[in-house]
Amino acid sequence: MEIVYLHHSGFAIIANDVTIVIDYFEDSISESQGIIHEELLNRKNRMYVLSSHFHADHFNRQVLEWKNIKNDITYIFSKDIYKRRKAPKDMAIWLNKGDEYKDEHLRIKAFGSTDIGISFIIELEGKTIFHAGDLNNWHWMEESTEAEWKRDERRFLNEIETLSREYSSIDLALFPIDPRLGKEYIRGGKQFINTIHTSAFIPMHFWNDFASANVFQQYAIDNGIKSPFIKCRGQVFKDLL
Template sequence: MKIFHLHHSGFLIQLEDKTLIFDCFTHIPTSLLRKGIPHFFFVSHGHGDHYNVDIFSTNRIYHPTYIISDDIPKASTHKTHAIGPYQHMSLGGMDIKTFGSTDQGISFYIATNSHRIFHAGDLNWWDWDTSEKPNIDPIQEEKDFKAELEKMKSLPMEFAFIPVDPRLGDSFYKAGQYFIETFHPKVMIPMHFRDEFGIIKQFKAKIGNTATVIPEFKERNVRIKNTWSLDN
C-alpha cells in the first residue's frame, strides 16, 4: 500500500490491484496513475474543496469508476454510483459502507485487500468560535459528531483520514483526538488544512503520546512516508 497526499482532503491510495482516490479537486500527476489498473474515485460531497467535475475527464486507460455522494448532480453516466449515508455496496473487491457527516454529504468506510480505510469527508467536530459564527451551537456540534461516530463503533479502524482544521483555532485537535481515543486506529492521517502543513506537528504535540501513528508530510502530491510497517 502506498498513500499519496494530493491536496487538502484529497488522497490517492495505491493497492496492488487498484487505486483509490478520495475527494480530489486538483490535478492528479499522471505519474501517480497506473495504466490498466482500475481507479476508484470517492467523493464525499459537492463542496468545491472536495469535488471537481474534472475527475470525469480521467482517461479511460485508467479504468475510472466513481462513487459519489448523492448530493452531487450527476455529471457523468460512465460507471458512476451515487450513494447516500448509511448504505452498503460491494464493488471491485471492496466492501463499502457509508456514514453521515456533520456538514454535507457522507463519509466512507472501505474494507479491501485486508485493509480497513475510513475517510471522514466533512465529518468533523465543528467547534467554531461563536464570536465568528454566532449561529453555531457548540454543544450540539459536539453531540452530533460523537453520535455519528457511535454508529460505527463496532468497526475496526486501520487507516483513518480525519479533519484537523486550523480555522477552528484552539479546537482544531478535538475531532482527531476523540477519534483516536475511540477507535485507536493504526494510522491517523490529518486532512482539511489546505497548505497549512504545520498543523500536523501542532496536532501531534497537542495530543501527546499515542500508539496511533500520525505521519507528517509537507507538500502536495507527495507520498506519505510509511512509518507504520516494513511492507513497502
C-alpha cells in the same frame, strides 16, 4: 499499499490490483499536474474515484474527464453530487449514509457527516481505511454560543459512536484537522481517536497549513498512533498499512 497526499482532503491509495482516488480537488502539484495525471491514470489496473460530497474543495468535475483517458474507472459518489446536478446519473454509483458498494476488490460503506454528504470506510487487502469527508466536530467555539457548539458537538459524537458500533478499530484514519476552528481545532480528532482505536492517522482539510496539521500528528504519536509528519503535497506514505 501506499497512501499519497494530494492536496487538502484528497488522497490516492495505491494497492496491488487497484488505485483509489478520494475527494480529488487538485493533483499533487496543481489542478492538472502531478502523480494522478503523470502516473496513476496510466496504471494498468482498475481505478475507483470516490467523492464524499459536492463542495468544490472535495469534488472537481475534472474527474469525469478521466474516463476519456482510462476505461476501467468506477465512480462512487455521495448522492448529493447528483442532486446538485454536478454529474450525470448514469456516470456513477450513488451512496447515501448506510449504503455500501462491494466487488471482488473492495468494500465501501457510507457513514454520516456533520456537514454535507457522507464519510467512507474502505475495506481493501484486509485493511480498513476511513476517509471522513466533512465529518468533524465543527464547533466554532469562539463564534458560537455554548448551547450552539455543544449541540454541534453532540451531533459529531453521535456520528462517530455510530461508526464505532460497526468498526471499533480501524487501520488508517484520514480526518480533518482544520486550524480555522480556532484554539480547539484538534478537538474533533482527539475525540475520534479516543472513541475508535486507530492504528494510523493522517490529517487533512488544513489547506497549506502544515505546521498546524503537525500539532495533531504529535498528539497522535504521543498516544501510540503511527502518524508521520506531513510536509508537502504529493507526500507518499509507504509503511502505514
